[in-house]
Amino acid sequence: MDKGLPAKREITFETELFGSKTFLIYVEPVFSKAGETIGINYMGMDITDQVRKRERMIKIREEIAVQKAKETELNRTIHITEETMRAKQMLATMSHEIRSPLSGVVSMAEILATTKLDREQRQLLNVMLSSGDLVLQLINDILDLSKVESGVMKLEATKFRPREVVKHVLQTAAASLQKILTLEGNVADDVPIEVIGDVLRIRQILTNLISNAIKFTHEGKVGVKLYVVPEPPFAKEGSQHGSDGSTANQTTTNVPKEETCTSTSQTSSDQRGFHGKKHEGSCQNRSQSEPGTPVMNGKIDVTEEQAELPETTVWIRCDVYDTGIGIPENALPTLFKKYMQVSADHARKYGGTGLGLAICKQLVELMGGRLTVSSRVHCGSTFTFILPYKVSLSCDHSDDSDDPDDLSDMDDHGDSDDDATNGFFQFQPRTLGSLFSSNGSSRTQKLLAHNIGHVNSHKINGFSENYCSFPTSNGQAKEMDLVEDACSVAEALEISSEPECSFSHSPDHDSESAICRGRRHHNDVNGENKVSSIDVSTYSETSREVDVKVKISEPQLPAERQGRSDSGSQSTLNTSQEVSNSISKPKILLVEDNKINVLVTQSMMKQLGHTIDVVNNGVQAVRAVQCRSYDLVLMDVCMPVMDGLQATRLIRSFEETGNWDAAAKAGIERPSPSSDSLQPDCTPPKHIPIIAMTANALSESAEECFANGMDSFVSKPVTFQKLKECLEQYLP
Amino acid sequence: MLGSGADRLRADVNRLLAFLFHQGILDEQFLQLQQLQDESSPNFVSQVVNIYFQESEKLLRNLRSLLMERKLSDYKNIGIHINQLMGSSSSIGAKRVRNVCVAFRAASDQNNRTGCLRVLEVLEHDYCFLKNKLHELFQIEQQRILAGGVGYPMQN
Numbered sequence: 001m002d003k004g005l006p007a008k009r010e011i012t013f014e015t016e017l018f019g020s021k022t023f024l025i026y027v028e029p030v031f032s033k034a035g036e037t038i039g040i041n042y043m044g045m046d047i048t049d050q051v052r053k054r055e056r057m058i059k060i061r062e063e064i065a066v067q068k069a070k071e072t073e074l075n076r077t078i079h080i081t082e083e084t085m086r087a088k089q090m091l092a093t094m095s096h097e098i099r100s101p102l103s104g105v106v107s108m109a110e111i112l113a114t115t116k117l118d119r120e121q122r123q124l125l126n127v128m129l130s131s132g133d134l135v136l137q138l139i140n141d142i143l144d145l146s147k148v149e150s151g152v153m154k155l156e157a158t159k160f161r162p163r164e165v166v167k168h169v170l171q172t173a174a175a176s177l178q179k180i181l182t183l184e185g186n187v188a189d190d191v192p193i194e195v196i197g198d199v200l201r202i203r204q205i206l207t208n209l210i211s212n213a214i215k216f217t218h219e220g221k222v223g224v225k226l227y228v229v230p231e232p233p234f235a236k237e238g239s240q241h242g243s244d245g246s247t248a249n250q251t252t253t254n255v256p257k258e259e260t261c262t263s264t265s266q267t268s269s270d271q272r273g274f275h276g277k278k279h280e281g282s283c284q285n286r287s288q289s290e291p292g293t294p295v296m297n298g299k300i301d302v303t304e305e306q307a308e309l310p311e312t313t314v315w316i317r318c319d320v321y322d323t324g325i326g327i328p329e330n331a332l333p334t335l336f337k338k339y340m341q342v343s344a345d346h347a348r349k350y351g352g353t354g355l356g357l358a359i360c361k362q363l364v365e366l367m368g369g370r371l372t373v374s375s376r377v378h379c380g381s382t383f384t385f386i387l388p389y390k391v392s393l394s395c396d397h398s399d400d401s402d403d404p405d406d407l408s409d410m411d412d413h414g415d416s417d418d419d420a421t422n423g424f425f426q427f428q429p430r431t432l433g434s435l436f437s438s439n440g441s442s443r444t445q446k447l448l449a450h451n452i453g454h455v456n457s458h459k460i461n462g463f464s465e466n467y468c469s470f471p472t473s474n475g476q477a478k479e480m481d482l483v484e485d486a487c488s489v490a491e492a493l494e495i496s497s498e499p500e501c502s503f504s505h506s507p508d509h510d511s512e513s514a515i516c517r518g519r520r521h522h523n524d525v526n527g528e529n530k531v532s533s534i535d536v537s538t539y540s541e542t543s544r545e546v547d548v549k550v551k552i553s554e555p556q557l558p559a560e561r562q563g564r565s566d567s568g569s570q571s572t573l574n575t576s577q578e579v580s581n582s583i584s585k586p587k588i589l590l591v592e593d594n595k596i597n598v599l600v601t602q603s604m605m606k607q608l609g610h611t612i613d614v615v616n617n618g619v620q621a622v623r624a625v626q627c628r629s630y631d632l633v634l635m636d637v638c639m640p641v642m643d644g645l646q647a648t649r650l651i652r653s654f655e656e657t658g659n660w661d662a663a664a665k666a667g668i669e670r671p672s673p674s675s676d677s678l679q680p681d682c683t684p685p686k687h688i689p690i691i692a693m694t695a696n697a698l699s700e701s702a703e704e705c706f707a708n709g710m711d712s713f714v715s716k717p718v719t720f721q722k723l724k725e726c727l728e729q730y731l732p
Numbered sequence: 733m734l735g736s737g738a739d740r741l742r743a744d745v746n747r748l749l750a751f752l753f754h755q756g757i758l759d760e761q762f763l764q765l766q767q768l769q770d771e772s773s774p775n776f777v778s779q780v781v782n783i784y785f786q787e788s789e790k791l792l793r794n795l796r797s798l799l800m801e802r803k804l805s806d807y808k809n810i811g812i813h814i815n816q817l818m819g820s821s822s823s824i825g826a827k828r829v830r831n832v833c834v835a836f837r838a839a840s841d842q843n844n845r846t847g848c849l850r851v852l853e854v855l856e857h858d859y860c861f862l863k864n865k866l867h868e869l870f871q872i873e874q875q876r877i878l879a880g881g882v883g884y885p886m887q888n
Contacts, residue, residue: 596784596820603768603776638815695819717761717822 021048092146095139106132148362160199163187169206174427183427188227195389201363208356209383213322220323229317317386326377336361586631586731588612591621593639601718618642622650622668632730633690645708648690652709655685689730741876762825778870784824791817810840
């Protein structure tokens with residue numbers, strides 16, 4: 001009205017009768033001849049239907065637009081996928097093409113290596129060969145991966161012997177081992193002698209996992225454990241294996257993951273105890289002839305069925321464990337992804353392409369299994385894969401002893417033992433290629449197997465004879481008697497190595513306390529399976545073997561221990577010291593807050609051949625000493641939170657009193673004793689050499705250092721010479 | 733084949749190092765660092781020195797801000813910073829910087845603010861000089877490696 005212009009508008013009315021209706025209203029002012037507004041023309045039109053239609057049209061158009069967008073996306077994705085497939089295909093083809101001439105080059109280089117070359121040429125050639133090998137490996141990895149992914153990989157089914165495979169893989173790894181590590185292999189008794197599977201791939205997986213373990217482990221051990229497990233939940237196999245509910249809890253699937261750090265053959269001794277009960281499928285047909293065997297009762301009907309079947313499936317689990325640098329939790333999910341390494345630093349430091357684990361996982365899953373990992377940083381990792389294997393029942397007569405109570409039976413087996421049944425291998429560094437005699441190891445094996453409830457072991461009998469004659473004084477002479485038998489038991493015990501310390505301070509001789517304990521436990525032996533707890537770890541400690549986890553099952557070692565504890569008869573003290581030292585590296589702790597100093601000192605130590613632990617203040621230092629037994633501590637004096645002098649005081653107080661009360665008073669809580677603890681309360685803690693690192697070499701600081709319990713000091717800056725002298729003086 | 737360029741660069745490196753040693757800017761500890769450089773850690777020296785630079789600049793900044801406080805009483809904290817700087821400097825062989833730190837500590841022990849400020853100036857100056865020289869050293873070394881010379885450590 002104001003503007004004097006006509007206007008159009010849509011207005012929606014709510015009517016009672018018809019619901020919501022929309023009208024188009026047209027209003028127009030009417031002017032008189034003079035130009036004045038005198039009225040309006042008002043028109044209304046019902047456009048409800050049109051409006052509805054219009055809205056629907058809009059909606060439809062929207063939908064169409066969305067659809068179109070989706071289509072485009074989809075097409076794009078398809079396009080990308082196609083490209084990817086083509087690229088992969090091309091990569092595979094190219095890799096294949098590259099491989100032939102490359103292996104030509106490598107072969108020529110190898111031939112060249114056999115000709116006469118001077119030093120420089122040989123060096124160059126070595127570089128050629130190693131580079132060439134590396135590239136070939138890489139190409140093979142790529143090809144494998146693409147093969148597996150594209151589903152072209154065909155799996156073989158051949159008969160092979162798991163024990164041999166494990167042994168060979170370990171042997172190969174040991175042969176090229178550059179570091180001081182112990183390699184072990186442990187195949188449970190219930191693993192059949194022969195199984196059917198794709199041995200090549202399995203070997204590949206094992207090799208890959210083991211070389212990874214070796215790569216990331218700088219001290220300690222790397223090992224393989226093989227044992228039978230009941231059908232895992234992820235398998236869709238039928239129930240023809242019976243619900244192993246009764247045996248499920250007896251398998252070592254409940255091996256806690258933390259045990260990566262502790263002795264793992266402890267669990268193998270558990271298994272062996274149950275080995276009579278765990279005959280998965282493999283000898284179920286035979287159980288028919290032995291209705292007496294306990295567990296089989298419930299399965300008679302099942303086994304009768306199976307007698308008809310030509311083969312059955314056994315699930316074998318393989319743990320590849322190490323005491324290496326571990327894997328942080330946040331890296332675990334991406335571990336098996338292609339091209340992923342734990343971190344960029346790792347990639348730089350350790351090399352590798354990140355393909356290995358991806359291949360392993362693919363292969364394992366292709367074969368119907370699962371690959372998993374558990375790890376603890378600085379402690380170690382365990383990679384586990386479970387795979388089904390077919391077993392042809394006709395071929396495993398000799399492996400399992402169905403009567404675990406018959407000791408003499410197994411002894412016979414043992415004497416005529418051959419590699420077929422030997423399940424335990426160990427490769428010590430510097431003894432490359434030497435497989436420990438099956439004698440020793442299988443004897444141990446059997447000992448463990450029959451520790452449970454076997455009082456009749458003649459070895460233990462020997463023990464009891466001397467029991468009465470054991471005096472309470474420092475019976476060095478008596479040790480002679482006991483040792484003969486303690487030795488073989490010692491072997492067994494070393495393997496289980498469960499330091500059970502039920503004694504308070506043993507006065508003088510550590511080995512005496514071991515025997516005391518042995519005596520006590522002998523009493524228990526009659527009823528329980530606790531023979532394994534005779535603690536020979538104190539032997540270890542007196543022979544300066546800091547790392548109890550290192551298992552020594554050399555047959556000749558007991559003889560050395562004999563010499564060790566019996567100074568009267570033999571003097572093989574030195575050899576046992578040597579043995580232990582060649583196996584354990586000295587543990588050195590650096591306590592320093594200055595980053596630069598840490599870097600420099602650490603580097604120097606590395607060049608001198610030692611790896612060191614680093615903490616940044618006195619509190620951390622005390623905690624570290626609480627957790628681990630160190631051979632040498634380099635302690636900076638000036639540090640935040642707690643300085644070196646106080647930390648040293650606390651450590652010395654522990655050494656004198658045997659407890660950490662002073663530390664607790666200072667606010668450092670004692671960590672809960674773990675099985676890692678190497679300081680049993682019954683032995684006096686040994687004096688740790690603590691070297692102060694002083695910033696100024698003023699004489700008063702030196703006195704202060706000595707007053708607080710330090711053994712010596714080096715003045716900063718730290719040089720090679722100073723470190724070397726220190727190490728020579730304080731490390732044996 | 734070592735190009736004469738590489739030879740010349742190596743001479744430059746040697747000359748610079750000799751200068752730095754002669755002037756007391758670096759000492760034998762720097763040689764220790766060089767010994768730690770090998771195939772497994774080919775950039776050790778420059779890595780450590782770079783970390784040293786980062787840490788030292790932090791410390792120097794803190795020191796300046798501490799000393800600039802209107803009411804300066806936290807000499808203990810200053811002492812701690814100085815100790816840190818002294819420790820890392822001596823670890824990499826930065827002799828002159830370290831010696832200045834000793835003087836700095838003396839002034840700080842006496843709670844002498846003016847003295848501290850004066851020493852801090854000297855310290856900052858010497859540190860900058862050191863940093864420049866070391867950068868120069870690394871640059872020449874880098875060029876020499878690129879020119880095909882044999883890398884660190886120079887076996888005399």
